Amino acid sequence: MKTIFKTAAVLIAGAVLLGAAAAFAIDNSPPLPDPRLQQRYLNLTHELRCMQCQNESLADSPVGLASDLRRDVREQILAGATDEQIRDLMVSRYGEFILFRPRLNARTAWLWFAPAVLMLVGLWIGVRVLRDRQRRVDVMGPPDEDAARAESSDP
Amino acid sequence: MNRFILPLGAFGLLLVVLVVGLVHAPEKGIIVSPLLGKPAPQFSLPGLLDQTSPLQAQSLRGHWTLVNVWGTWCGECRAEHETLLAIKAQGRVPIYGIDWKDDDAQARAWLNELGNPYDRVGADREGRVAIDWGVYGAPESFLVNPEGTVVYKYVGALTLEVWQREFLSRLL
Numbered sequence: 001m002k003t004i005f006k007t008a009a010v011l012i013a014g015a016v017l018l019g020a021a022a023a024f025a026i027d028n029s030p031p032l033p034d035p036r037l038q039q040r041y042l043n044l045t046h047e048l049r050c051m052q053c054q055n056e057s058l059a060d061s062p063v064g065l066a067s068d069l070r071r072d073v074r075e076q077i078l079a080g081a082t083d084e085q086i087r088d089l090m091v092s093r094y095g096e097f098i099l100f101r102p103r104l105n106a107r108t109a110w111l112w113f114a115p116a117v118l119m120l121v122g123l124w125i126g127v128r129v130l131r132d133r134q135r136r137v138d139v140m141g142p143p144d145e146d147a148a149r150a151e152s153s154d155p
Numbered sequence: 156m157n158r159f160i161l162p163l164g165a166f167g168l169l170l171v172v173l174v175v176g177l178v179h180a181p182e183k184g185i186i187v188s189p190l191l192g193k194p195a196p197q198f199s200l201p202g203l204l205d206q207t208s209p210l211q212a213q214s215l216r217g218h219w220t221l222v223n224v225w226g227t228w229c230g231e232c233r234a235e236h237e238t239l240l241a242i243k244a245q246g247r248v249p250i251y252g253i254d255w256k257d258d259d260a261q262a263r264a265w266l267n268e269l270g271n272p273y274d275r276v277g278a279d280r281e282g283r284v285a286i287d288w289g290v291y292g293a294p295e296s297f298l299v300n301p302e303g304t305v306v307y308k309y310v311g312a313l314t315l316e317v318w319q320r321e322f323l324s325r326l327l
Contacts, residue, residue: 051186093287
């Protein structure tokens with residue numbers, strides 16, 4: 001029985017590793033000459049969306065368009081463009097949608113700040129509800145004593 | 156009564172946000188091109204059929220143009236071809252094709268076999284020009300005005316109904 005579990009575990013681990021290997025194999029272009037440039041290349045291709053598959057990054061997508069866009073990112077980096085210039089270029093062709101992390105501007109401000117605002121509102125409501133309940137309990141007196149008395153009077 | 160005001164208010168607000176989102180949502184899966192209202196990108200492509208006539212940004216000046224991105228590997232493009240031939244027959248605007256990441260010989264054979272709706276075809280063998288046009292899936296069609304400004308973009312196979320409704324209505 002134990003060996004069956006062991007075999008299963010090994011098989012699952014193998015499958016996971018294979019999956020990981022496949023994910024890395026999508027971008028098989030040679031690394032850029034400078035490790036710092038290569039790091040920028042990796043960062044950018046991970047934060048740009050593959051427009052054809054839409055939920056994968058350029059780095060993770062096997063389609064032709066993604067590899068063309070990776071080539072473009074690589075060439076831009078080698079030509080001396082900054083990350084921001086490359087992002088701007090991509091946005092000018094495909095729109096903000098190509099960025100996985102939307103940039104902070106007037107249109108996206110609510111997207112960035114709404115979660116914090118909503119959490120504060122939620123906290124405020126929570127505190128109010130708790131206080132309300134506390135006040136009502138105070139007025140009614142501790143219910144535990146009543147319960148204890150009821151229990152003891154039970155024959 | 157008082158204790159319902161807050162949740163009801165929050166619910167009402169949420170409803171407003173969702174309805175506004177639904178009304179303003181672009182057609183499902185269609186991404187609005189940032190090119191609209193801007194000059195067409197600078198480009199120059201070798202001619203597919205006539206080596207001496209390249210397709211370039213200047214070719215789009217002085218007349219309305221339908222720019223159509225296609226490829227022989229694209230199934231939808233085959234479905235669209237009839238419509239392009241019909242638009243060609245109407246003769247309202249020249250159709251310029253960008254043959255996207257294609258094999259030249261195959262592309263010529265396709266036009267010989269199915270008929271050629273294009274006044275010019277540029278061969279974008281490496282897919283660089285298509286990227287500059289913000290293309291993410293063929294077929295895509297752009298309407299360019301005589302000043303060379305991109306006026307409209309349609310993603311997917313054109314039909315005569317779409318041509319009538321979205322393109323011809325914009326021609327001045």
